[in-house]
Amino acid sequence: MASTASTMTHLECGYCGKTYDANQLINLCQECGKPLLVRYDLDKAKETLTRASLKDREASLWRYEEVLPVQNDWAMLKLGEGWTPLHDAKRLGEELGCRVYIKDEGLNVTASFKARGLGVAVSRAYELGAKELAIPSAGNAACAMSAYAAAAGLPAHVYMPVDVPSLFQVECRELGANVNLVNGLINDCGVKVRGVAKYGWFDVSTLREPYRIEGKKTMGYEVAEQLGWQLPDVIIYPTGGGTGLVGMWKAFDEMEQMGLIGSARPRMVSVQSTGCAPIVRAYEQGVEFAELWQGAKTVADGLRVPVAIGDFLILRAIRNSHGTALAVPDEEMLRYARVMGSKTGIFPAPEGAACLAGLVKLKESGWVKPDESVVLFNTGSGLKYAHLWA
Numbered sequence: 001m002a003s004t005a006s007t008m009t010h011l012e013c014g015y016c017g018k019t020y021d022a023n024q025l026i027n028l029c030q031e032c033g034k035p036l037l038v039r040y041d042l043d044k045a046k047e048t049l050t051r052a053s054l055k056d057r058e059a060s061l062w063r064y065e066e067v068l069p070v071q072n073d074w075a076m077l078k079l080g081e082g083w084t085p086l087h088d089a090k091r092l093g094e095e096l097g098c099r100v101y102i103k104d105e106g107l108n109v110t111a112s113f114k115a116r117g118l119g120v121a122v123s124r125a126y127e128l129g130a131k132e133l134a135i136p137s138a139g140n141a142a143c144a145m146s147a148y149a150a151a152a153g154l155p156a157h158v159y160m161p162v163d164v165p166s167l168f169q170v171e172c173r174e175l176g177a178n179v180n181l182v183n184g185l186i187n188d189c190g191v192k193v194r195g196v197a198k199y200g201w202f203d204v205s206t207l208r209e210p211y212r213i214e215g216k217k218t219m220g221y222e223v224a225e226q227l228g229w230q231l232p233d234v235i236i237y238p239t240g241g242g243t244g245l246v247g248m249w250k251a252f253d254e255m256e257q258m259g260l261i262g263s264a265r266p267r268m269v270s271v272q273s274t275g276c277a278p279i280v281r282a283y284e285q286g287v288e289f290a291e292l293w294q295g296a297k298t299v300a301d302g303l304r305v306p307v308a309i310g311d312f313l314i315l316r317a318i319r320n321s322h323g324t325a326l327a328v329p330d331e332e333m334l335r336y337a338r339v340m341g342s343k344t345g346i347f348p349a350p351e352g353a354a355c356l357a358g359l360v361k362l363k364e365s366g367w368v369k370p371d372e373s374v375v376l377f378n379t380g381s382g383l384k385y386a387h388l389w390a
Protein backbone atom coordinates (compact mmCIF):
# COMPACT_ATOMS: atom_id res chain seq x y z
CA MET A 1 0.00 0.00 0.00
CA ALA A 2 1.25 3.49 -0.83
CA SER A 3 3.13 5.43 1.78
CA THR A 4 2.85 9.18 2.13
CA ALA A 5 5.70 11.66 1.79
CA SER A 6 5.75 12.27 5.55
CA THR A 7 9.27 13.02 6.84
CA MET A 8 8.40 12.62 10.52
CA THR A 9 11.40 11.45 12.52
CA HIS A 10 10.43 11.48 16.21
CA LEU A 11 8.55 13.23 19.03
CA GLU A 12 10.16 15.74 21.36
CA CYS A 13 8.88 17.21 24.63
CA GLY A 14 8.06 20.91 24.17
CA TYR A 15 9.32 21.59 27.70
CA CYS A 16 12.21 19.31 28.70
CA GLY A 17 13.28 18.20 25.21
CA LYS A 18 13.15 14.43 25.89
CA THR A 19 12.67 12.50 22.65
CA TYR A 20 10.36 9.58 21.87
CA ASP A 21 9.78 7.09 19.07
CA ALA A 22 6.75 8.33 17.11
CA ASN A 23 5.52 4.84 16.23
CA GLN A 24 3.49 4.34 19.38
CA LEU A 25 0.23 5.62 20.81
CA ILE A 26 1.45 8.12 23.39
CA ASN A 27 0.08 11.10 25.28
CA LEU A 28 2.30 13.41 27.34
CA CYS A 29 6.03 13.43 28.08
CA GLN A 30 6.67 10.67 30.57
CA GLU A 31 9.38 12.74 32.31
CA CYS A 32 7.68 16.08 32.90
CA GLY A 33 4.03 15.62 31.84
CA LYS A 34 4.16 18.34 29.18
CA PRO A 35 3.03 18.18 25.49
CA LEU A 36 5.04 16.28 22.88
CA LEU A 37 5.81 17.94 19.54
CA VAL A 38 6.43 16.23 16.21
CA ARG A 39 9.82 16.66 14.52
CA TYR A 40 10.56 16.13 10.82
CA ASP A 41 13.55 15.77 8.53
CA LEU A 42 13.04 19.22 7.03
CA ASP A 43 16.08 18.92 4.72
CA LYS A 44 14.34 15.99 3.11
CA ALA A 45 10.91 17.66 3.19
CA LYS A 46 12.17 20.72 1.36
CA GLU A 47 13.24 18.63 -1.64
CA THR A 48 9.59 18.08 -2.57
CA LEU A 49 7.61 20.62 -0.53
CA THR A 50 8.34 23.67 -2.64
CA ARG A 51 6.41 26.76 -3.66
CA ALA A 52 6.19 25.35 -7.20
CA SER A 53 5.10 21.82 -6.27
CA LEU A 54 2.32 23.15 -4.06
CA LYS A 55 0.63 24.76 -7.06
CA ASP A 56 -0.69 21.38 -8.26
CA ARG A 57 -1.68 19.86 -4.96
CA GLU A 58 -5.08 18.97 -3.54
CA ALA A 59 -7.20 21.68 -1.93
CA SER A 60 -6.98 20.34 1.60
CA LEU A 61 -4.48 20.36 4.45
CA TRP A 62 -3.07 17.09 3.13
CA ARG A 63 -1.22 19.17 0.52
CA TYR A 64 1.50 19.58 3.19
CA GLU A 65 1.98 15.83 3.67
CA GLU A 66 5.78 16.03 4.04
CA VAL A 67 5.26 17.88 7.32
CA LEU A 68 2.32 15.83 8.56
CA PRO A 69 2.66 12.64 10.63
CA VAL A 70 0.52 10.15 8.70
CA GLN A 71 2.67 7.49 7.03
CA ASN A 72 0.17 5.55 4.90
CA ASP A 73 -2.35 6.71 2.33
CA TRP A 74 -5.00 4.35 3.67
CA ALA A 75 -4.92 6.11 7.04
CA MET A 76 -5.54 9.65 5.73
CA LEU A 77 -9.16 10.37 6.58
CA LYS A 78 -10.50 12.99 4.20
CA LEU A 79 -13.78 14.75 4.80
CA GLY A 80 -12.96 18.29 3.68
CA GLU A 81 -10.40 19.79 6.08
CA GLY A 82 -8.33 22.86 5.45
CA TRP A 83 -7.48 25.04 2.43
CA THR A 84 -10.18 27.45 3.59
CA PRO A 85 -10.48 30.86 1.94
CA LEU A 86 -8.48 33.83 3.18
CA HIS A 87 -10.74 36.78 2.43
CA ASP A 88 -9.37 40.23 1.77
CA ALA A 89 -11.98 42.10 3.84
CA LYS A 90 -11.68 45.42 2.02
CA ARG A 91 -14.79 47.17 3.33
CA LEU A 92 -13.99 46.20 6.90
CA GLY A 93 -10.36 47.23 6.42
CA GLU A 94 -11.35 50.65 5.07
CA GLU A 95 -13.57 51.24 8.07
CA LEU A 96 -10.85 50.18 10.52
CA GLY A 97 -7.99 51.83 8.68
CA CYS A 98 -5.73 48.81 8.16
CA ARG A 99 -5.51 45.80 5.84
CA VAL A 100 -7.76 43.04 7.18
CA TYR A 101 -7.89 39.41 6.06
CA ILE A 102 -10.25 36.81 7.48
CA LYS A 103 -9.41 33.14 7.41
CA ASP A 104 -12.84 31.52 7.31
CA GLU A 105 -12.58 28.25 9.18
CA GLY A 106 -16.36 27.83 9.34
CA LEU A 107 -16.09 26.11 5.95
CA ASN A 108 -14.34 23.02 7.29
CA VAL A 109 -16.33 19.79 7.70
CA THR A 110 -18.36 20.03 10.95
CA ALA A 111 -18.10 23.83 10.56
CA SER A 112 -15.00 24.68 12.57
CA PHE A 113 -11.21 24.57 12.49
CA LYS A 114 -11.35 21.62 14.89
CA ALA A 115 -11.58 19.45 11.76
CA ARG A 116 -7.92 20.19 11.07
CA GLY A 117 -6.61 18.93 14.38
CA LEU A 118 -8.95 15.98 14.66
CA GLY A 119 -8.59 15.02 11.00
CA VAL A 120 -4.88 14.51 11.51
CA ALA A 121 -5.05 13.15 15.08
CA VAL A 122 -7.76 10.57 14.34
CA SER A 123 -5.96 9.51 11.15
CA ARG A 124 -2.76 8.96 13.09
CA ALA A 125 -4.50 7.15 15.98
CA TYR A 126 -6.22 4.90 13.43
CA GLU A 127 -2.88 4.24 11.73
CA LEU A 128 -1.26 3.34 15.06
CA GLY A 129 -4.04 0.87 15.86
CA ALA A 130 -6.21 2.74 18.39
CA LYS A 131 -9.40 0.79 19.00
CA GLU A 132 -11.63 3.44 20.63
CA LEU A 133 -11.26 7.18 21.11
CA ALA A 134 -12.28 9.57 23.89
CA ILE A 135 -12.30 13.37 24.01
CA PRO A 136 -13.23 16.19 26.39
CA SER A 137 -14.65 19.08 24.39
CA ALA A 138 -16.36 22.46 24.53
CA GLY A 139 -18.43 21.32 21.52
CA ASN A 140 -16.71 21.75 18.17
CA ALA A 141 -13.85 19.34 18.82
CA ALA A 142 -16.34 16.64 19.81
CA CYS A 143 -18.20 17.05 16.52
CA ALA A 144 -14.99 16.85 14.51
CA MET A 145 -13.75 13.82 16.43
CA SER A 146 -17.11 12.07 15.97
CA ALA A 147 -16.96 12.66 12.21
CA TYR A 148 -13.43 11.31 11.73
CA ALA A 149 -14.00 8.40 14.09
CA ALA A 150 -17.06 7.50 12.01
CA ALA A 151 -14.98 7.72 8.84
CA ALA A 152 -12.42 5.35 10.35
CA GLY A 153 -15.04 3.04 11.86
CA LEU A 154 -13.77 3.61 15.40
CA PRO A 155 -16.11 3.97 18.41
CA ALA A 156 -16.01 7.53 19.78
CA HIS A 157 -16.76 8.69 23.33
CA VAL A 158 -17.26 12.41 23.83
CA TYR A 159 -17.44 14.28 27.15
CA MET A 160 -18.99 17.75 27.01
CA PRO A 161 -20.24 20.25 29.61
CA VAL A 162 -23.94 19.67 30.28
CA ASP A 163 -24.80 23.20 29.12
CA VAL A 164 -23.21 22.86 25.66
CA PRO A 165 -25.90 23.88 23.12
CA SER A 166 -27.98 20.88 22.08
CA LEU A 167 -26.96 21.23 18.43
CA PHE A 168 -23.46 20.00 19.27
CA GLN A 169 -24.83 17.02 21.17
CA VAL A 170 -27.20 16.15 18.34
CA GLU A 171 -24.42 16.34 15.75
CA CYS A 172 -22.16 14.02 17.74
CA ARG A 173 -24.96 11.50 18.32
CA GLU A 174 -25.98 11.46 14.67
CA LEU A 175 -22.35 10.92 13.74
CA GLY A 176 -22.52 7.79 15.86
CA ALA A 177 -20.64 8.92 18.97
CA ASN A 178 -21.44 8.01 22.53
CA VAL A 179 -22.23 11.40 24.18
CA ASN A 180 -21.57 11.94 27.89
CA LEU A 181 -22.65 15.19 29.55
CA VAL A 182 -20.57 16.38 32.48
CA ASN A 183 -21.61 18.72 35.24
CA GLY A 184 -18.72 21.15 34.90
CA LEU A 185 -16.36 22.69 32.36
CA ILE A 186 -13.97 21.23 29.79
CA ASN A 187 -11.28 20.60 32.41
CA ASP A 188 -13.81 18.54 34.41
CA CYS A 189 -14.58 16.63 31.19
CA GLY A 190 -10.82 16.04 30.87
CA VAL A 191 -10.76 14.43 34.32
CA LYS A 192 -13.55 12.07 33.20
CA VAL A 193 -11.62 11.12 30.06
CA ARG A 194 -8.53 10.36 32.10
CA GLY A 195 -10.75 8.11 34.22
CA VAL A 196 -11.78 6.00 31.21
CA ALA A 197 -8.22 5.42 29.99
CA LYS A 198 -8.44 2.11 31.84
CA TYR A 199 -10.73 0.82 29.09
CA GLY A 200 -7.93 1.35 26.59
CA TRP A 201 -9.72 4.26 24.91
CA PHE A 202 -7.14 6.59 23.42
CA ASP A 203 -7.33 10.14 24.82
CA VAL A 204 -7.28 12.72 22.01
CA SER A 205 -7.39 15.79 24.31
CA THR A 206 -5.66 18.70 22.67
CA LEU A 207 -1.89 18.84 23.27
CA ARG A 208 -2.19 15.66 25.37
CA GLU A 209 -1.64 13.78 22.14
CA PRO A 210 0.95 15.08 19.68
CA TYR A 211 -0.97 15.33 16.41
CA ARG A 212 -3.87 17.77 16.75
CA ILE A 213 -1.36 20.59 16.74
CA GLU A 214 0.05 19.20 13.49
CA GLY A 215 -3.34 19.54 11.83
CA LYS A 216 -3.85 23.01 13.24
CA LYS A 217 -0.42 24.24 12.21
CA THR A 218 -1.53 23.97 8.59
CA MET A 219 -3.40 27.26 9.18
CA GLY A 220 0.05 28.87 9.31
CA TYR A 221 1.18 27.16 6.09
CA GLU A 222 -2.02 28.25 4.36
CA VAL A 223 -1.84 31.88 5.47
CA ALA A 224 1.73 32.07 4.13
CA GLU A 225 0.89 30.36 0.88
CA GLN A 226 -2.31 32.34 0.31
CA LEU A 227 -0.48 35.63 0.90
CA GLY A 228 2.21 34.74 -1.64
CA TRP A 229 4.70 33.59 1.06
CA GLN A 230 4.56 36.95 2.79
CA LEU A 231 3.34 36.67 6.39
CA PRO A 232 1.03 39.38 7.76
CA ASP A 233 2.17 41.88 10.40
CA VAL A 234 -0.33 40.61 12.96
CA ILE A 235 -2.35 37.43 13.54
CA ILE A 236 -5.28 37.55 15.96
CA TYR A 237 -6.40 34.20 17.32
CA PRO A 238 -9.26 33.35 19.73
CA THR A 239 -7.52 31.31 22.39
CA GLY A 240 -8.91 28.45 24.44
CA GLY A 241 -6.37 25.64 24.58
CA GLY A 242 -4.22 27.68 22.18
CA THR A 243 -3.36 24.77 19.89
CA GLY A 244 -3.83 26.76 16.70
CA LEU A 245 -1.62 29.61 17.84
CA VAL A 246 1.14 27.29 19.02
CA GLY A 247 0.76 25.26 15.84
CA MET A 248 1.11 28.26 13.56
CA TRP A 249 4.18 29.41 15.47
CA LYS A 250 5.72 25.96 14.95
CA ALA A 251 4.75 26.07 11.26
CA PHE A 252 6.61 29.35 10.72
CA ASP A 253 9.84 27.85 12.07
CA GLU A 254 9.44 24.79 9.86
CA MET A 255 8.76 26.96 6.82
CA GLU A 256 11.83 29.08 7.49
CA GLN A 257 14.00 25.97 7.83
CA MET A 258 12.67 24.75 4.49
CA GLY A 259 13.38 28.11 2.86
CA LEU A 260 9.71 28.82 2.13
CA ILE A 261 9.75 32.07 4.14
CA GLY A 262 12.36 34.33 5.74
CA SER A 263 12.88 35.24 9.38
CA ALA A 264 10.10 37.86 9.68
CA ARG A 265 7.21 36.78 11.90
CA PRO A 266 3.73 38.14 12.59
CA ARG A 267 3.00 39.51 16.06
CA MET A 268 0.77 36.84 17.59
CA VAL A 269 -2.26 38.05 19.54
CA SER A 270 -4.39 35.94 21.87
CA VAL A 271 -7.96 37.10 22.36
CA GLN A 272 -10.01 35.70 25.23
CA SER A 273 -13.28 36.60 26.95
CA THR A 274 -13.26 38.83 30.04
CA GLY A 275 -15.24 35.93 31.61
CA CYS A 276 -12.35 33.50 31.11
CA ALA A 277 -8.93 35.00 30.44
CA PRO A 278 -6.19 32.87 32.06
CA ILE A 279 -3.68 33.49 29.26
CA VAL A 280 -4.26 37.26 29.26
CA ARG A 281 -3.75 37.36 33.03
CA ALA A 282 -0.56 35.29 32.85
CA TYR A 283 0.74 37.43 29.99
CA GLU A 284 0.12 40.60 31.98
CA GLN A 285 1.73 39.13 35.09
CA GLY A 286 4.81 38.12 33.09
CA VAL A 287 4.67 34.50 34.32
CA GLU A 288 5.50 31.29 32.44
CA PHE A 289 2.40 29.27 33.31
CA ALA A 290 -1.27 30.32 33.56
CA GLU A 291 -3.23 29.59 36.71
CA LEU A 292 -6.71 28.08 36.53
CA TRP A 293 -9.42 30.74 35.97
CA GLN A 294 -12.12 30.39 38.61
CA GLY A 295 -15.80 30.70 37.63
CA ALA A 296 -15.19 30.71 33.86
CA LYS A 297 -18.22 32.10 32.03
CA THR A 298 -18.62 33.13 28.39
CA VAL A 299 -21.05 32.51 25.52
CA ALA A 300 -18.04 31.62 23.35
CA ASP A 301 -17.85 27.95 24.33
CA GLY A 302 -14.48 27.51 22.65
CA LEU A 303 -12.99 30.19 24.92
CA ARG A 304 -14.43 28.68 28.10
CA VAL A 305 -11.17 26.90 28.85
CA PRO A 306 -10.05 27.74 32.41
CA VAL A 307 -6.70 25.98 32.15
CA ALA A 308 -4.52 25.07 29.16
CA ILE A 309 -1.82 22.40 29.26
CA GLY A 310 0.07 24.27 26.51
CA ASP A 311 -0.01 27.57 28.45
CA PHE A 312 3.79 28.00 28.41
CA LEU A 313 3.89 27.39 24.65
CA ILE A 314 1.15 29.97 23.99
CA LEU A 315 2.86 32.56 26.21
CA ARG A 316 6.23 31.83 24.60
CA ALA A 317 4.82 32.41 21.10
CA ILE A 318 3.11 35.65 22.14
CA ARG A 319 6.25 37.00 23.81
CA ASN A 320 8.79 35.84 21.23
CA SER A 321 6.70 37.39 18.46
CA HIS A 322 6.32 40.70 20.35
CA GLY A 323 2.58 40.08 20.32
CA THR A 324 0.05 40.66 23.05
CA ALA A 325 -3.01 39.20 24.78
CA LEU A 326 -6.30 40.90 25.51
CA ALA A 327 -9.79 40.09 26.71
CA VAL A 328 -13.09 41.34 25.32
CA PRO A 329 -16.54 41.17 26.94
CA ASP A 330 -19.18 38.84 25.52
CA GLU A 331 -21.43 41.78 24.57
CA GLU A 332 -18.72 43.08 22.26
CA MET A 333 -18.21 39.69 20.60
CA LEU A 334 -21.93 39.49 19.93
CA ARG A 335 -22.03 43.06 18.59
CA TYR A 336 -18.98 42.64 16.35
CA ALA A 337 -20.39 39.46 14.84
CA ARG A 338 -22.88 41.65 13.02
CA VAL A 339 -20.18 44.12 11.99
CA MET A 340 -18.13 41.29 10.49
CA GLY A 341 -21.20 39.69 8.94
CA SER A 342 -22.59 42.83 7.36
CA LYS A 343 -19.22 44.07 6.06
CA THR A 344 -17.86 40.82 4.70
CA GLY A 345 -20.60 38.23 4.16
CA ILE A 346 -19.06 35.90 6.74
CA PHE A 347 -21.32 34.91 9.65
CA PRO A 348 -18.76 34.28 12.38
CA ALA A 349 -18.79 32.20 15.53
CA PRO A 350 -18.54 34.42 18.64
CA GLU A 351 -14.90 33.33 18.89
CA GLY A 352 -14.24 34.74 15.41
CA ALA A 353 -16.10 37.94 16.26
CA ALA A 354 -13.89 38.24 19.37
CA CYS A 355 -10.91 38.66 17.04
CA LEU A 356 -12.56 41.64 15.39
CA ALA A 357 -13.49 43.15 18.77
CA GLY A 358 -9.83 42.72 19.75
CA LEU A 359 -8.58 44.33 16.55
CA VAL A 360 -10.80 47.38 17.10
CA LYS A 361 -9.21 47.84 20.54
CA LEU A 362 -5.67 47.35 19.23
CA LYS A 363 -6.28 49.79 16.40
CA GLU A 364 -7.73 52.39 18.75
CA SER A 365 -4.75 52.12 21.09
CA GLY A 366 -2.30 52.47 18.19
CA TRP A 367 -0.83 48.97 18.74
CA VAL A 368 -1.89 48.11 15.18
CA LYS A 369 -0.67 50.80 12.76
CA PRO A 370 -2.64 52.06 9.74
CA ASP A 371 -0.43 50.44 7.11
CA GLU A 372 -0.30 47.03 8.81
CA SER A 373 -1.87 43.79 7.59
CA VAL A 374 -3.86 41.72 10.05
CA VAL A 375 -5.25 38.18 9.75
CA LEU A 376 -8.30 37.40 11.90
CA PHE A 377 -9.28 33.80 12.49
CA ASN A 378 -12.96 33.07 12.24
CA THR A 379 -12.63 29.65 13.80
CA GLY A 380 -16.20 28.46 13.27
CA SER A 381 -19.53 29.11 11.63
CA GLY A 382 -22.03 31.42 13.32
CA LEU A 383 -24.77 29.01 12.25
CA LYS A 384 -23.93 26.70 15.14
CA TYR A 385 -24.38 29.59 17.58
CA ALA A 386 -27.44 31.21 15.97
CA HIS A 387 -29.30 30.86 19.29
CA LEU A 388 -27.09 33.64 20.70
CA TRP A 389 -28.59 36.24 18.39
CA ALA A 390 -32.09 34.78 17.97
Ligand SMILES: Cc1ncc(COP(=O)(O)O)c(C=O)c1O
Pocket residue numbers: 112114138139140141206238239240241242243244245301302303349351352379380
Ligand atom coordinates in the same frame (compact mmCIF):
# COMPACT_ATOMS: atom_id res chain seq x y z
C1 LIG B 1 -14.98 28.07 17.46
C2 LIG B 1 -13.77 27.93 18.35
N1 LIG B 1 -12.85 28.91 18.38
C3 LIG B 1 -11.75 28.86 19.16
C4 LIG B 1 -11.53 27.79 20.01
C5 LIG B 1 -10.26 27.74 20.82
O1 LIG B 1 -9.31 27.00 20.13
P1 LIG B 1 -7.89 26.57 20.73
O2 LIG B 1 -8.18 25.46 21.67
O3 LIG B 1 -7.02 26.18 19.59
O4 LIG B 1 -7.36 27.78 21.44
C6 LIG B 1 -12.45 26.72 20.00
C7 LIG B 1 -12.23 25.56 20.88
O5 LIG B 1 -13.13 24.84 21.24
C8 LIG B 1 -13.59 26.79 19.17
O6 LIG B 1 -14.49 25.80 19.13
